[in-house]
Amino acid sequence: MSANSFGQIFKITTFGESHGAALGVVIEGCPAGVDFNLDLLLKNLARRKPGQSSVTTSRQEDDIPEILSGIYENKTLGTPICIIVKNQDQKSADYNQIKTEARIGHADDTWKAKFGHVDHRGGGRASGRETLCRVIAGSIAQMLCQKLNPNIQLKGYASQISDFVLHDEEIKNVWNVDVDQFKTRFPSEREQRVVEWLEKAKAQGESYGGVAEVQIKNMPIGLGQPIFHKFKSDLAMAMMSLGATSAFEFGDGFASVIQKGTDFHTHMNSESYGGIRGGLTTGDLILFRVGFKPTSSIKDTAKKGRHDPCIVPRAIPVMEAMTWLLIADHLLWSRLDKI
Amino acid sequence: MSANSFGQIFKITTFGESHGAALGVVIEGCPAGVDFNLDLLLKNLARRKPGQSSVTTSRQEDDIPEILSGIYENKTLGTPICIIVKNQDQKSADYNQIKTEARIGHADDTWKAKFGHVDHRGGGRASGRETLCRVIAGSIAQMLCQKLNPNIQLKGYASQISDFVLHDEEIKNVWNVDVDQFKTRFPSEREQRVVEWLEKAKAQGESYGGVAEVQIKNMPIGLGQPIFHKFKSDLAMAMMSLGATSAFEFGDGFASVIQKGTDFHTHMNSESYGGIRGGLTTGDLILFRVGFKPTSSIKDTAKKGRHDPCIVPRAIPVMEAMTWLLIADHLLWSRLDKI
Amino acid sequence: MSANSFGQIFKITTFGESHGAALGVVIEGCPAGVDFNLDLLLKNLARRKPGQSSVTTSRQEDDIPEILSGIYENKTLGTPICIIVKNQDQKSADYNQIKTEARIGHADDTWKAKFGHVDHRGGGRASGRETLCRVIAGSIAQMLCQKLNPNIQLKGYASQISDFVLHDEEIKNVWNVDVDQFKTRFPSEREQRVVEWLEKAKAQGESYGGVAEVQIKNMPIGLGQPIFHKFKSDLAMAMMSLGATSAFEFGDGFASVIQKGTDFHTHMNSESYGGIRGGLTTGDLILFRVGFKPTSSIKDTAKKGRHDPCIVPRAIPVMEAMTWLLIADHLLWSRLDKI
């Protein structure tokens, strides 16, 4: 029983308030002998970082990960890996107002009702800054997966921002493009218009929602566990544990509803299933989609310019991190399936 | 680590193959002193039962729950409650074909790849018959909730079947109708057309998907746990652990994507949030929605008439059961929030 | 969080009151493909059974295990294995007295204080009859271990009953004798005197304590997990979870206290360490010892003849079962140690 832990075997526990001394994560269940790749970790952190472009919050976080345990001579030890990031940007005076007054759309009041005593500064533990820890842990998971099964690949991208929607051909093409070349991670020739739209929103204190998709290639068959830890249920849980999410679907998702069974199932192993059948991976391409509501740090209550006009671009590396965590967990778990 | 368990404090473990000796569930963490209500249990089982109407599978399951432990003198003991249902309908010869040949849309092949050795009869453990155990456990959870917090109420219904969609006024009206009076649980004056549509599909070996919604009234504020066991992430996991589900959303869900932040958040505490903010319940009405793909037991491979033309009507009591389980778990968990 | 579960990967949950409908166990995490050996299960149950000789309780339990799930065509499926035993001997009128009056040495009163509502009949869930479920689960664990690592062997025996103590040579000789040939499982030429001593105690309503030992041969090196799931800590927990236990030691145990470090450690890998160093198995013979207090069902409160004058003989197969469970769990766990 742990509110702050994710995973069954490859298990992480995150800790830290956004304006406390530090945030961090303890990773348990990572086998000994995984090569540690600092560059990968730093690259993933940079992709999540606030202030990375004109379409994200201008808040700065110069986050330097410190490895406290579990890695020696550049390899994992099989012991808990703890990595922390000290908090730098602690202008907590900015937040004095919300000590008494809940911010619109934030968890300030529900949290207060629950715990009685809260750290109100910047949302405290409810801050999106917590996702930093998920990206750190997800990077370790990625290192493990790349050792265990180097063929598995992930590709995340924005498929919708406000009412800009990727075309089918653009989605088909995602594996051929470097999504990070697009400020909004919306891989389209039309991206410049999306950029301008969000820059304007940022200036006006406006915000928009969006949809992010992740595709997984070359998954082994049979990952996931029957009944409650199906690959799809764990994936849904992982994604809906992110802030601002309001919807999840995989494969044909809600669109499958109006299909006829005879049509849906004749193209067996097709994309309809989204690479998951009976809760287990089929080995086919997995595709899932997450809906995000407009971010809540909007004008008046938000600090000037210190909000993301749309959270989707920065949510994508976090979704990928959660996906790596899940794959790592189920790859290890599958070692226990047979005699 | 347990593939077959759900819940952290109020924790269930289900077991059983569809054509083995019995299915059952062990419920741990139910406090002592809850009044056992057999009528409620039987009523919930009848609502999930196959063969209950012309729009469900004609397969019969005369399921009699046997209480093996944990209840004495009609009250829970605080010890594990085990309730089983013996399997009656074991014509396993019907399934000889699939011993060698995977059925379309079923998990037969992924399951075989995973475990090597499988009970192929009727899907074995992958059968939807497992949801029987969830309804049993959910009924105990409901008894507990009704003791701890008698105001909490649930209302599940079909909001879409194939391309029949409930109107907004019909949705607003659901708390005033007895959904079980509608064969398809689609509470509309138009229901007769849906019934005919599904009867025809059943006769033709066709199937359709649909959307089921559940509303929760009078929830206390602050249920759910920050970070990984948010009320929304646990709910998503619970729902996506059901067979044939392909999508989940709450509140405005995917529709929130195209709203402006200033619009979305000005009607604070509104339905937009679906009764959950920062992962915690707000005390407002919770509304969530689950998409189901067309059922896979369609003509040729399916036994004659032994399939549900649309699984939504029978999925609704199972979704309610999972919701009760979640509420029970989080009500108990909240006892540990404060000193 | 589960009071009734044991093990991390190979995980059991027991349920049932001694005079309820049935007792049983759900075994999760047993990999698919283990050959089921009914003879072994029945033999282990017979070794634990009351009424097996003149030195055990004359209470009869004709316990027939019913397999409800998880085994098909004589092999495990990788799904939960549920096995139950219906209760036969339900003369609950015998126990009316204790509904209002706690029995000496039993848990009747502490249990009542804890839960408020209890099943007083025969101790309810607190009855030693619950160990039946452990023997069932331990037998499945034994089948798994014998498949994974057929060299591992266990030998349990009474090393002390009242003040009869095995000689060193008798202990050295245990692997050469069939302990079950001794009614009291005290493998000594002097056993006849122990038998007479206990028969007399039984007739008089007297009881005695004792010490049971288990040796494990041919363990692989490196089983156990650092810090909290050391092999020794898990073993201690497993043994002290049995009723009537009051002490645990392994290797030289309390006797190591008065040794000099230079003596103790010079015979490295010796029996001093009891086959465990740093919490991990060394590959050497493991030896541990459990102290049992005199049984509490003594004259006046106990039913006539329905008590064990010394619980040790019947505790030995239960200790072996718990040991198999632990070995199975750690064998599977060790699959996750390295990349």
Add this chain to the structure above:
Amino acid sequence: MSANSFGQIFKITTFGESHGAALGVVIEGCPAGVDFNLDLLLKNLARRKPGQSSVTTSRQEDDIPEILSGIYENKTLGTPICIIVKNQDQKSADYNQIKTEARIGHADDTWKAKFGHVDHRGGGRASGRETLCRVIAGSIAQMLCQKLNPNIQLKGYASQISDFVLHDEEIKNVWNVDVDQFKTRFPSEREQRVVEWLEKAKAQGESYGGVAEVQIKNMPIGLGQPIFHKFKSDLAMAMMSLGATSAFEFGDGFASVIQKGTDFHTHMNSESYGGIRGGLTTGDLILFRVGFKPTSSIKDTAKKGRHDPCIVPRAIPVMEAMTWLLIADHLLWSRLDKI
């Protein structure tokens, strides 16, 4: 499933290698609103500290706890509390020898067999330095218990060091003395002889074992959970998870073996039971005893003077910490017993 976690509700996860960057602990499940008492934490750390007297290792650890999360305005937040201690004393050159050569009595070789890749410096994660984290977490548990149930008191002391054994009257008197006034925590007029004995052992590179006892006063009735989390089994597990332990007993322990049932049970609620019956606390004084083998860092392999001639004096605060953790966990757990 976590090798490095202890507790079900009040749950700790420790991390860190003895010569890595830092050691630390994450404490989950501590309710919001507990007053943080830094003095208590520092006092407990000082009691465990190496170099505190002439009878402990002269190795120095100037351990300064840094609170990273979970505490704000001197109260717990209900979020994970992470506290770390940076490692100062990192002369890892001292340990180059053991990179290739296992030290006598240490876990170097079993650990290497298990994980393949190890941090050999000072035992790495297997070092007794890990107990620092337990004392930190135990101090938070103590703060919680003192809020929830201020009457509960603990008293730990050495009841035997080598062959010096406390007299019965000295044991009866422990609640009247300040054990910490005794360098060896052996509260006897004879202590000076024990001190000299250990000083001599330290000079000679010799070591001895001992027995430590803890008494718990004013426990509520009914703590512990039936079956696998009995108070006695959790206690045994907690104690045997400490390095160098080889034996555990409570109440009359092994001595109960030779008593007659009629004698043992007539002084019901007496010390015989050690305050635990049926696995649950009775409200009476709890007394348990742990045997420690002679420490393994003896001459030749050990660094000069850098070993404890007997670990018992420094083990006592760690045993107390583990006991507080257990009490905190079971106090919270008992909130879930009844409706």
